[in-house]
Amino acid sequence: MTTPTADWLRLDQQICFSLNAASRAFGGVYRVILKDLGLTYPQYLVLLVLWEHGDLPVKDLGGHLRLDSGTLSPLLKRLEAAGLVHRERSTLDERSVRVRLTEDGTALRERALEVPRRIAAATGFDVDEIRDLRTRLDDLTTALDKAARHPDRTPPPQQGSAGA
Amino acid sequence: MTTPTADWLRLDQQICFSLNAASRAFGGVYRVILKDLGLTYPQYLVLLVLWEHGDLPVKDLGGHLRLDSGTLSPLLKRLEAAGLVHRERSTLDERSVRVRLTEDGTALRERALEVPRRIAAATGFDVDEIRDLRTRLDDLTTALDKAARHPDRTPPPQQGSAGA
DNA sequence: CACAATTAAATTGCACACAACCAAAGAGCG
DNA sequence: CGCTCTTTGGTTGTGTGCAATTTAATTGTG
16 A cells, blocks of 8 residues: 555565575674584584483474485584584484583584674674564564464455454 | 583584575576576576676676686587577687677576566565565675785684774 | 776585485284 | 385485585686
8 A cells, every 4th residue: 555566676675685694794703603603603602402301303303403314314424524523323313313512522512602792793783683683683584484384364454364 | 701612513504505505496496487588597607797797808797796717618508508698709809709699598587577577576575675685695705805815814703893 | 998896696515404205124913 | 914004214216405416607816
């Protein structure tokens, strides 16, 4: 109504594109900072989960990170080649592969403690702003995930959605 | 001060990870919606720019999207194979390659007008919320880009930043 | 004009993401 | 036990994203 349809393609771009750009900008900063540790950003995320939760099967790791085996398998192979984690099949359930930190992987945590401060400094945002932003993003993710599971049960914006 | 150093690795994870997760969640929704148009999300972004600005050299396209030729070259090759754009070297400056929409590429815009409405519906956010979020994300991107260019000239977060 | 420096694209190599498919192992049931 | 179904990881193929290198064209300087 208020916006001509022709402008929608610009408005639309701004939402998703801003998110995409911010995500890649973060990636750029992490890339610089994590280079000292020999890690990529996704590898760092995997280690964060392991440092916090200890040994985990690949399945649970993917649950925490929202990643599937197609992404995690080669990534974990590289972390194992770097000597930071070790993979071993569970004896109870041989389908499951448990990911365990090596001594080097555990030790790397000490050096990683520097990372958050440097990232926070790079953003220039204070803690409250960050927390607020995070909350909104998580709400957005939840809504989008739900929408992705159902194909498109969204009623047109006109008309009251009395259908429920 | 307020947070034990050991918890920083969790706080840190939440900011960047929320952003990353939201970005990928958006990607998932776009993937479903754009499948009808035979486009990926980055390809759609390229077309958005071309629909808005008309013909552009690869360089300017990358400027709008914050992407370099390493990403754009193969992407544009695929768009050209799909018959949506055409590439031709400029006669004035033969280093430059101009990207031009074909008739099919121009016509696709009509069908793309549906996309923003479906995306907006998927988020469940209203226009003001979206705009506010976008503003913050753009601020974040600006800060991060600046920080990425300078290695690490950020003073410790204590001390009032009276410097301005 | 010769020649170094710069610029625009393309190419190569590496690392995600994700869909689709595959194989092995477990679970449930006759 | 045999059979099917499900679960868990792995593999393959496609498409980005980005660093580093290469090639061709242009610009700047003497």
